[in-house]
Every structure is written in C-alpha cells, then in structure tokens.
Amino acid sequence: MKWRILVRYLAILILSVVIVFIINLYLAFKFTDQGPWSKISSFSLDFQQYIITEEEKPAVSPDGIKALNSYQAWIQILNQEGYEVYSYNKPAEAQEHYSPSEMVFYNIYTGAIKDYTTFSGTAEVDGNTWSYIIGFPMQKVAKYSFIYSPELL
Numbered sequence: 001m002k003w004r005i006l007v008r009y010l011a012i013l014i015l016s017v018v019i020v021f022i023i024n025l026y027l028a029f030k031f032t033d034q035g036p037w038s039k040i041s042s043f044s045l046d047f048q049q050y051i052i053t054e055e056e057k058p059a060v061s062p063d064g065i066k067a068l069n070s071y072q073a074w075i076q077i078l079n080q081e082g083y084e085v086y087s088y089n090k091p092a093e094a095q096e097h098y099s100p101s102e103m104v105f106y107n108i109y110t111g112a113i114k115d116y117t118t119f120s121g122t123a124e125v126d127g128n129t130w131s132y133i134i135g136f137p138m139q140k141v142a143k144y145s146f147i148y149s150p151e152l153l
Contacts, residue, residue, distance in 0.1 A: 040071070040117075040119065040136060040141050041119060043067070043071070044119035044120070044121055044134050045119075045121050047064065047067075047075075047121060047123075047132065047134060048121060048122070048123035048124075048125075048132075049064075050063060050064025050067065051064070051077065051123040051125055051130060051132065052125065053125050053126045053128070057085055057086065058077045058085060058086050058123075058125060058128070058130050059077075059086055060075060060077075060086070060088055065088065068088060068089065068134070069089075071136055071140075072136070072137050072140065073089070073134050073135060073136050073137075074087070074088060074089035074090045074091060074094075074116075074134070074135045075087065075088050075089070075090070075132055075133065075134050075135075076090055076094060076132065076133045077123075077130050077131070077132045078098060078130065078131040078132065078133070079130065079131075080129060080131075081097075082097050082098045082099060082100070082102075082103070082131070083096065083097050084096045084097070085130070090135075091113065091114070091115075091116065091135070093113050093114045094113055094133075094135070098133070103120055103131065103133075106118045106120065106133060107119060107120045108143070108145060109143070109145075110138055110142040110143045110144075111138055111142075113135060115137065115138050115139075116135035116136060116137065116138055117135070117136050117137075117138050117141050117142050117143055118133050118134065118135045118136075119133070119134050119136075120132060120133045120134070121134075
C-alpha cells in the first residue's frame with residue numbers, strides 16, 4: 001500500500017514538472033521570437049556585407065537594397081568625417097553630417113530621427129572605413145535602454 005502511494009506521488013510530481021517545463025518553453029518562444037523584427041540588431045551589424053564600392057564610392061548591393069526594402073528601412077553611408085556619401089530611401093529629417101556624439105545618441109535612442117529607430121555600424125571595403133546608419137519604422141521596432149546597478153542585485 002505504501003509503495004502505491006509513493007509511486008502515485010512520484011508520477012504526479014514528475015508529470016507536474018514536465019507540464020510546467022512545456023508551458024515555460026511555449027511562453028519563452030511565444031514572447032521572445034517576434035519574427036524578423038527581433039533580429040534587427042544583428043541585421044544592422046551584419047549589413048556591412050552588402051556595402052560595395054562603385055567608382056571609388058560606397059554603395060549598397062542589389063541584395064542589400066532588397067533586404068532594406070523588406071524591413072521598410074533606409075540607409076546613410078558616412079565617410080570618416082561623418083558626412084553622407086551615399087543614401088537610399090533616407091527621410092527628409094535625416095541630417096547630411098553627424099558628429100561622433102550624434103552617432104552615439106542616434107544609436108541609443110528610438111525616435112532621435114522622427115518616426116525611426118536607428119542602428120549604426122561600420123564597414124571596411126577596399127581599404128576604406130565607412131560608418132552607416134540604418135533606420136527602421138518606429139512602429140515596427142523600438143529600443144529601450146535598461147539602466148541598473150549590478151551592486152544592488
């Protein structure tokens with residue numbers, strides 16, 4: 001009799017653990033994977049693969065244009081002094097020159113350029129180093145800064 005109770009107790013315990021594990025997996029995938037929009041940060045950093053040189057100036061390859069269009073995005077490529085040397089689909093509010101502090105500001109905050117969330121990166125192409133800014137519609141993707149003190153954890 002005691003063995004039956006013990007076996008039933010263990011079966012219920014194991015079944016409960018399995019059910020909780022399955023629910024946690026479901027919720028983790030449901031709320032963390034937001035499709036292609038959840039990969040915007042890595043897309044922006046990896047975008048350098050689409051930057052090419054045409055007549056000694058930077059440009060975006062046709063595959064890069066397709067990728068930008070799929071995200072309804074725009075791009076500016078800047079020289080080392082922060083001046084625009086190439087743009088595609090850029091909004092009127094975007095500047096043609098950025099200081100280093102503006103680049104940092106635009107990379108951190110959503111809406112620094114009206115209605116857009118921007119990410120930046122660098123690309124080295126044919127011995128030249130270019131900075132770029134990619135803007136995505138703010139209603140599709142946004143950033144949030146989380147500031148905390150590790151000492152208090």
